[in-house]
Structure formats: structure tokens, C-alpha cells
Amino acid sequence: MSGAVPRDNRMDGVLRPDVLIIGAGPAGLAAARAALRRGASVTLLDAADSLGGQYWRHLPETRRAAREEILHHGWATYRRLVCELRDAPRCEIILGAQVWALESGRRGDGETTESTDRQDPRDGTAIASPAPSVPLTVHALIGPPDGTGRKPRTIQPRTLVLATGAHDRTLPFPGWDLPGVFTAGAAQAYAKGERVAVGRRVVVAGAGPFLLPVASSLVSTGATVLGVYEASTPRQMIRGWLSKPWQLAGAAHKSGELAGYIRGQLRHRVPYRTGYAVVAAHGEDRVAAVTVARVDAQWAPIPGTARRIEADAVCVSHGFTPRLELAIAAGCALSPDRFVVVDADQRTSVPGVFAAGEITRIGGVDAALAEGELAGHAAAGGCSADAAVVTARRSATVFTGFAARIEAAHGIQPGWTAWLTEDTIVCRCEEVTYGRFCSTLAATGGPSLRSLRMTTRAGLGVCQARVCGRTVEDLLIGEPTVGVAEVDIDHTRISLPAPVPVAVSDRRPITTPVRLAELAAMPPSPSARPSVPSARPSVPSAAPSVPSAAPSVPSAAPSVPSGSTPRRSDPTPRSPTGPSGQPATST
Amino acid sequence: MSARLLSPESDPIRPDQPQPLTLTLDGDELTGVTGQTIAGIVLAAGRLSWRRTSVRAQPRGLFCGIGVCFDCIVTVNGERDVRACQRRAQPGDVITTQHDDVPEVIE
Numbered sequence: 001m002s003g004a005v006p007r008d009n010r011m012d013g014v015l016r017p018d019v020l021i022i023g024a025g026p027a028g029l030a031a032a033r034a035a036l037r038r039g040a041s042v043t044l045l046d047a048a049d050s051l052g053g054q055y056w057r058h059l060p061e062t063r064r065a066a067r068e069e070i071l072h073h074g075w076a077t078y079r080r081l082v083c084e085l086r087d088a089p090r091c092e093i094i095l096g097a098q099v100w101a102l103e104s105g106r107r108g109d110g111e112t113t114e115s116t117d118r119q120d121p122r123d124g125t126a127i128a129s130p131a132p133s134v135p136l137t138v139h140a141l142i143g144p145p146d147g148t149g150r151k152p153r154t155i156q157p158r159t160l161v162l163a164t165g166a167h168d169r170t171l172p173f174p175g176w177d178l179p180g181v182f183t184a185g186a187a188q189a190y191a192k193g194e195r196v197a198v199g200r201r202v203v204v205a206g207a208g209p210f211l212l213p214v215a216s217s218l219v220s221t222g223a224t225v226l227g228v229y230e231a232s233t234p235r236q237m238i239r240g241w242l243s244k245p246w247q248l249a250g251a252a253h254k255s256g257e258l259a260g261y262i263r264g265q266l267r268h269r270v271p272y273r274t275g276y277a278v279v280a281a282h283g284e285d286r287v288a289a290v291t292v293a294r295v296d297a298q299w300a301p302i303p304g305t306a307r308r309i310e311a312d313a314v315c316v317s318h319g320f321t322p323r324l325e326l327a328i329a330a331g332c333a334l335s336p337d338r339f340v341v342v343d344a345d346q347r348t349s350v351p352g353v354f355a356a357g358e359i360t361r362i363g364g365v366d367a368a369l370a371e372g373e374l375a376g377h378a379a380a381g382g383c384s385a386d387a388a389v390v391t392a393r394r395s396a397t398v399f400t401g402f403a404a405r406i407e408a409a410h411g412i413q414p415g416w417t418a419w420l421t422e423d424t425i426v427c428r429c430e431e432v433t434y435g436r437f438c439s440t441l442a443a444t445g446g447p448s449l450r451s452l453r454m455t456t457r458a459g460l461g462v463c464q465a466r467v468c469g470r471t472v473e474d475l476l477i478g479e480p481t482v483g484v485a486e487v488d489i490d491h492t493r494i495s496l497p498a499p500v501p502v503a504v505s506d507r508r509p510i511t512t513p514v515r516l517a518e519l520a521a522m523p524p525s526p527s528a529r530p531s532v533p534s535a536r537p538s539v540p541s542a543a544p545s546v547p548s549a550a551p552s553v554p555s556a557a558p559s560v561p562s563g564s565t566p567r568r569s570d571p572t573p574r575s576p577t578g579p580s581g582q583p584a585t586s587t
Numbered sequence: 588m589s590a591r592l593l594s595p596e597s598d599p600i601r602p603d604q605p606q607p608l609t610l611t612l613d614g615d616e617l618t619g620v621t622g623q624t625i626a627g628i629v630l631a632a633g634r635l636s637w638r639r640t641s642v643r644a645q646p647r648g649l650f651c652g653i654g655v656c657f658d659c660i661v662t663v664n665g666e667r668d669v670r671a672c673q674r675r676a677q678p679g680d681v682i683t684t685q686h687d688d689v690p691e692v693i694e
Binding site: 047049054059060061062063064065066067068070071144145146147148167168177178179180181182183185186187188189190193194195196197198199200220221222285286312313428429430431461462463466467513 | 589590591592593597598599600601602603605606620621622623624627630631635636640641642643645646647648649650651652653654655656657658660666668669670672673674675
């Protein structure tokens, strides 16, 4: 390998960079820079068409603004990272890259990549080889989201950094399926990414420090925020944030950041209420009002405290769910609270696979930047004891406590189920109500997730349990059992205070829906191992998306001819059939 | 009306004058700004929902906004199941709403 731009050197179309980084948010960007600084060739993938992830979601290139930085924290950091990556000849950035599968060899196969010393072509210094790793094959489709005819790419890196981030977790409540109910992340994405306010009179609710920047973004986009309702009680928040205050010494600017948001809210007269929850949304075809109520320390609504607020939008998030599909596909061990287990070098239990950012803990941007830097550095053969990463190492330590504090101060409490009614939708895709959920549990006579899913279809719809998975598990299992489990990272055993659960809801071998026509059009996998989701399907020439298990999901009705390659500009409209404008679904 | 695009004149970030872009949704012309997603244009045009669910025929539109929930899927120029929150609109895009009935079980 010449060590220049990561490239295909076996003429088989496969990219073989030293380090592959999946996810271009703060953690992924920091990882890419650190790996480049060690002389590694880097490929950086993201499903979006711009860098920055959800945290630095911003206006597209086609819309420039003189003062966009006022919408962001750490915008200068972002700009510096992007400039360094864009200028680096050994860095290939592939945007619009939907990774749909990851194949990983297993430990014990005896298959690890050779590690050979190389020279940096720039100055002739020796590059430490990446640590031996299991063979990895990553499959991506490049092109417009959910498009047909996207370009398949296969990547076989020496080492892999997973920086896939997290998405909002919203607990169900009556009426949460009405249009006008959004996740807080949606409000944030549309305010920052498009300058669209999701409503005029907006209620923000849920739990966690993220609610404050969301309210702030809404105000900056012209919305009136009627109130921020934080479910955690003052007592829970004080216990979480103020215990062991010396641990926060290095994170002082974080409290300044939060105080800044609160000052901003005061200036805009946005009430911030703790110990309150949105317990229902009302309306016919869209939200017209919400009910908020005080909740106790367990988040159960307190009778007699309900109050109705007229609003045209409500933005609700109760925390975050890490995006674990790829880590699970790679075989990475998970902690009892379902994050990827990493050591001080951000190594996972799979040799050559590193993880950084919100998939290791919900710690915020500073933790993500520090972890990303350590991961990229280690993936390129360095270690966390090196002088080059001393600041990141210190920062990662400081913010370890931060993640625990967020959880202690704002973590979901079990009393929330008291605001559910018989008719409340639990699984949005398959429209499974809480009543059906409970009656099925009673009828099947045991807390089996599999049986519940098969009977009710909860979690089997098109989102593949991304939205309801954790909720369904919580409703089913209640309190997790406690024991001891051990995880092995680089021959060091780490004991964990509970059995590592089988991550039923997070396991998605096909990590994102792919059209069968796209699969069928792919060249045979270069990987010799057949333990794969990439085995070529022998499908007829119709193109529903995968997974297509659910009879009611949109994938059931093929409509795209796969023989031809439909072009984006092809203006063939589907003829609307019927007065309601529903397309024909001939099955 | 509820959701809306902040006008560039009143935006504190001082944006350049945006380029308008027009698409159709079930035949209706909607105008947004170049670089917006399909969902952003439809929302800002005052439509909160553009799909009916299969089981209860309930209205749905944008929910997660970041490509996770698949509630916002539409047909774009004949391609089904496109997440409106993820796909940037192109001039002249022909968008149609989708509804998929639960298939009948044939004995």
C-alpha cells in the first residue's frame, strides 16, 4: 500500500483504508483527525450529505448565512475539524453513504490482518501499524436517501471506529401519534438545518439537558415556546448534578453553557418547570392542546395537577437511544445498560474495532470529541498514554462523570407507565396499543419478548423497533436482574455488575432498509465468509425494501421496476388512484 | 397554519437570499427553498400529515426528523418508501402520499 489516498489496490472495487470511521458527528470527525495525524489513511462515512452529525446539523451548502455560528456551540471547533479533514490527502470523505451491513470475522478463526510497518510518504517517519484486527467488511450504498440505483461500495479496513451516535427516545403517552407531536430532535434538526420552526406555539417536554437548547433553537426560529416541562423532580436533579461536585471541576464550562440556556429562556420568558410531564396530546387530525401534570419522584402523575395548554406543536424526548446495530453486527460486547463497552483506548471487545461518542455513553459533545480523538489515535496504532492525546485523555476522564450525572439527574423513572391508557399506542408502526399489549401478556402467560412480538407485531414494523424497542422491553421486563458478567478487551477482563443482556431490540443484521433491486444488482461479495446478510437474494424483478417481513409495512407493495435504472430526474408520477390519493397496492 | 420557514429578513443568522424551489404533492404545487428536505417544504406549507397508517388509517407526518422512525415516507418520482425528512427536494419533484392497506388473508 502506497499510503496515499485510501484506494482500491487490488482492482476489485473494494476500498481498503487503514482506518474506517462510520459517523461524521463530533466523535467521528475527531477520530478522523487523530488517525490522520498518525499518518493513517482514513475513510469517513456518513449517511447524511454533510458533515457534523446531529449535533452540528446546519444549513446546506446552497444556503449561506453570515452568522450561522450563533445557532451552535463549538462551531469554531467544527470548522477547524472540517478544514483539516478536507485538506488531508489521505482522507476520503464519503457522504450519503448508508451502511447497511457489516460482516466481522470471529475471534478464534485465527484470521487477523497482518501488521506491517510502513513509512509515512510525507516525511519518511515510521507509522505504527494498526493493531491486529479481525477481518471486517462493510457494505454501503452511496446516493440519495432511500433512492434506487445507489452505488454499492465495499470497504475492508484494517481497523474500524464506530461513531454512530444516538437518537431521541420518546416515551409513549396518549395522543403521541398525532401529527404535531415531534421528538425534540426533530425540532432541533429543522430549526438548525432548515430554519423551519415545527410550530408557532410549542410545548417542549421530556427529560434531560437537551430540552434547553431545543427550546432555544425554537425561539431563534421564530416560535413561541410556551414552556419547558422537565419530568425529573428538583430532588432527582440535585442528587444527580450536585453529588461529588469536585468531579465537575474540569467541566465548569458545561454548567456555564446550561446557565446560558436558562438565562436565554428567562429573557424570552420561557417557563422552565421541573417535576412536570406532558401526559396527553389532544386533537382530531393534529395537535390542538396538551395536558401537563406534576409528577412524583417516580414520574407518576400526581392526581389533581393536570392542566391543559393550547399548542400547535409539542416536542418530547426523554433521553437517547444509542445506535448499536453496527456494533452488534461487529460482535462488540455491550454493558448492562446497553452501551458499547470500551477500554481507555476506546477499544471494544472485538480486536480492531473501536467505539466513540454516544454509543459508549450519553455524555455530550465534549466527551464525544475526546473519545473520538482517543479512538482515532488508537485505531491508527497509538495508545491513550501517548503525549499527543494527553488532553483528550484528561477530558475523557472528566466527562465520564458527566454521563453518569445526566443519567442520575434525568434518567427515566418507572412511574411513567401510570400515564398510559388502554388506547395509547405503544408501537407506532404496527399501531399496537397498551391495552392489546397487556391482554396479550395475560393471555400468553409469560414475559417473553419473542412471543409478545409475534402475537402483537410490536417492534416488527418499518422502523424495526428503533422507536418502541426499549419501551416494549421496559414494559415487559420491569426491573432488570442483577448479577456479574465479564467482558474481555485485549486480554483484559472487565467485570460488569450485571449480566450482559441479549440485545433483542437492537439487533438488526440489515442495519437499514435496502431495496431488493439494489441488492440484486450488486456484484458478489468479495468476502469469502458466507455468514452474511449480503448473500445475493434471488428475487424477482420487483423492488420492495428490506426488511419486508411485516405485511402492513410499505415494503409489501413493489412499485419500482428493477430492470431499468430509474433516474432521479425521471418525472414519471405514480397515478394517484382513488379519491384519497392513495397509490394502488396490488398484492 | 403552524410550522413555518423563518423569513430571511427576520433571521438573526443573516442568511443570503434563498433560491425558491417548487415541487408537487398529490398535484398541489408547494414552494420551498433550495436545500430543504421534502418534509421541510411540506411542513412549512402548513401540512402536518401526509400518510395514513395501515391498521387504523390515522394521519402521520414528521415525527423523529432524523430518519429513524419512517413515519414520514412518501413516493418521490415513482420511488416508494422515501423518508421525506432525509431526502432533499429537487426542483419539480413529484411527490405522492402513500397508504398501504394490510393485505387480506386468503384462506
